[in-house]
Each structure stands twice: as C-alpha cells, then as structure tokens.
Amino acid sequence: MSHTAVPHHPVAVIGAGLGGLTLARVLHVHGIEAAVFDLDASPAARTQGGMLDIHEDSGQAALRAAGLHERFSELVLRGGQATRVLDRHGTVRMDEPDDGTGGRPEIDRGDLRDLLLGSLPEATVRWGAKVTGARGLGGGRHEVALADGTVFTTDLLVGADGAWSRIRPLVSAARPAYTGVSFVEADLRAADVRHPVAAEVVGSGFFFALDAGRGFLAHRETHGDLHVYAAVLAPEDWLDGIDFTDTDTAKERVLDRFPDWDKSLRSLVADADGALVPRRIHALPVGHRWDRVPGVTLLGDAAHLMSPFAGEGANLAMLDGAELAGFLAARPDDTEAALRAYEERLFPRSESAAAESARGATLLFGEDAPDALLEMFTSHG
Numbered sequence: 001m002s003h004t005a006v007p008h009h010p011v012a013v014i015g016a017g018l019g020g021l022t023l024a025r026v027l028h029v030h031g032i033e034a035a036v037f038d039l040d041a042s043p044a045a046r047t048q049g050g051m052l053d054i055h056e057d058s059g060q061a062a063l064r065a066a067g068l069h070e071r072f073s074e075l076v077l078r079g080g081q082a083t084r085v086l087d088r089h090g091t092v093r094m095d096e097p098d099d100g101t102g103g104r105p106e107i108d109r110g111d112l113r114d115l116l117l118g119s120l121p122e123a124t125v126r127w128g129a130k131v132t133g134a135r136g137l138g139g140g141r142h143e144v145a146l147a148d149g150t151v152f153t154t155d156l157l158v159g160a161d162g163a164w165s166r167i168r169p170l171v172s173a174a175r176p177a178y179t180g181v182s183f184v185e186a187d188l189r190a191a192d193v194r195h196p197v198a199a200e201v202v203g204s205g206f207f208f209a210l211d212a213g214r215g216f217l218a219h220r221e222t223h224g225d226l227h228v229y230a231a232v233l234a235p236e237d238w239l240d241g242i243d244f245t246d247t248d249t250a251k252e253r254v255l256d257r258f259p260d261w262d263k264s265l266r267s268l269v270a271d272a273d274g275a276l277v278p279r280r281i282h283a284l285p286v287g288h289r290w291d292r293v294p295g296v297t298l299l300g301d302a303a304h305l306m307s308p309f310a311g312e313g314a315n316l317a318m319l320d321g322a323e324l325a326g327f328l329a330a331r332p333d334d335t336e337a338a339l340r341a342y343e344e345r346l347f348p349r350s351e352s353a354a355a356e357s358a359r360g361a362t363l364l365f366g367e368d369a370p371d372a373l374l375e376m377f378t379s380h381g
Helices: 018-029 059-065 069-073 109-118 196-202 247-255 263-270 313-330 335-365 371-379
Strands: 008-014 035-037 051-053 083-087 092-096 106-108 131-138 141-146 151-159 177-188 206-211 214-220 226-233 273-283 296-298
Touching (some): 059 069, 069 109, 083 371, 106 109, 177 263, 196 206, 196 263, 214 263, 226 335, 273 335, 313 335
Parallel strands (some): 008 035, 151 296
Antiparallel strands (some): 131 141, 177 226, 177 273, 206 214, 214 226
16 A cells, blocks of 8 residues: 655745745745745736835845845836825825935836746746645644645745735734725726826826825836726725626726716726726734744735735835745754744834834825825925
8 A cells, every 4th residue: 555745845935926935035045945835827827916116125125135136126117106196176286206216116016026936946836736724743844735635744834825824823813804995996008098188197106196085096007007096995895885797887886986076087997998806905903923833934914914005015025035034044953043033023013014004094095185195295305
C-alpha cells in the first residue's frame, strides 16, 4: 500500500497581491525561496484595479529593498500627482499641478503587480490554489488545505490573503466591519477623445468632488482612461437594492444620490463605459493586533484592513512584506525572533495608519466637505 507524501514548503505565502509578492521578492533577493499560493486561475484572471500613489517612506522603501525602484520609476504616470478639489456645483476649489517634486508618484496597480511577478522565479506562484483553511500541527508547523482537496505543510505560514483572510483565524477572531461608506466604480475609456468634458473636469491626476455624505473621487489612468468612484454614506444594504445587471437603471439609482450636482460631475457616472461595480468599504478595528502564535503571521489587509481614505493600504502591505523578509533574512536560525521583531513594528504603524484612514472619511464626507479637506491640504503646505 503506497502513501503519497504531503508537499512541504519551508515558507508559504497565501495571496499573490502586492504584499505577498513583495515578501517573496525580498526573500528571493536574500536567497530565501518562498512558495506563493493564489486563488486566481492565472495572473490575468481579473483586472487589478486603478492607480496607486506609492509613498516615499513605505511603498517606495519596499521597492528599494526589492531592487525594483528604478524600474518602478519608469512605469509611473507623469503628471499623475496633480490634485483637483471641486464642490458639488462644479466650482474648482483647488487645482495643484504635478511639478515633479512630490513624493507619491502614481502607477497602475496592474503594472506594479506585473513588475513584482516578473522579478520572481517562474514557479514561485501557484495559481488556482484556493485556500479553504489551515491548522496548527505543533512546533510552529501548519497544514494548509486547498479547495482541490490537497494539503501541504509549512514551517512559516504568512497570510497575505486580504480582507477575508483564511489565515487570520489562526491568530485573531477579528472580522472586518462595514465602515458606512459604499462605492460604485465606473470607467470612462479614452477620456480625452470620447469624454472630453469629464477629462477636463478630472484633470491629469487625482480628483475630488465633495459634499456632506457623498462625493466623486476619480483618477486618470496610464492609458488615458478615467477610473471613478461614486462614494455615498449609506446603510450596508443600500447596494443590495440596485440591479447592477441593468447598467442604465443602476446609473439612475446611483445618481439619485446626487440630484442637484453639476451636470459635468453627474456625467462621470452617466456616461461611464461598461458595467458599474459596487463595493462596500470594510475595515478591521483600529489597533488590531494578536498574541504571537508560533510559525504564522499576517501582512497587508489580512493584518490591518482599513478604508482607502489615507492611501496607505497598498503601501503598508508592501512595506510589511519587505520588513518581514528583512527580519527573516537577518535571523535565519530564529524565525520566532524575526516574527516578534516584525510584529513589534507592524502593530503601532498599522494602528496609526488605520486611525488616519478613519479620520480621512470624516474629512471627505463630513458636514463641512470639501472645506475640511482643503484646510488639511493648506495645513500641509
């Protein structure tokens, strides 16, 4: 009677997002190989979202540790750090061009992910590997179960698997909660040619049009498209009442929340190309942390899911990955010491960022919007 050996990976990373890939890349730089498991069938299984502003002290620091900063700089959107703020009447309240001196260049999330993927050995990521659960085996080892019925074991398990992490329950009972903000995402393709009014309103970088409890956020993408977020303070079930399979009716329902807004702003949804995408904004509790559990840790949204209103999520995920890799490389014979050092840095940093993100929602959608945001920009020079 034969027995099939259970595969074993010294380091297993669950999730091939920006944080998990940064961890794998920086480990690779230090000569440590990791196996990355992702539920997507392939790298091209789904679009990766819109633009990201990569911060000098976090995301860019991670890219330097990964040896990829120079190549990253070649991919950023020139002029993408421009910022415009409007009120609901379409009046421009702030218009700051990108003078090239900012520390937060914009890059397409898909381009950044491709950069990280291309820097890894080809077999690093196991695609179509959906994790259904994990359990401790003692001594810091874990067994991970996949949807296809197979299992593997690992000495170090890293949950980089996002908001609804399957690894988080090993260390924490916390679950994300609805923040009170719902997004509806839309795209306007080839905006300068096909949607010139919207292109002029949004400008060349990031755009805010705000009022109490609602707003439009948008940014220009690398190839001239506009990605738009209609944001509404709403009950958690608001989106359930909209049939997003009927795009025209869905547009009307979303725009019901913006009845007296300038026509140029309403056009960001009314003239959108393709289907609208609903998205509720969730967050883990500010200050989420856990007691040290041997052989397992979390990074990115799995560790500190927060609202996007400080622009920190992707940046912190990448910094988490780079720092964790650095600690592991510096302590090759003491994984637990490396994990303790990593989490001692992780917890206060993520608590501060999560609190800032929560404050950001108030700035954007409070009763004094957009004045509070303008005041913040002024106070920061």
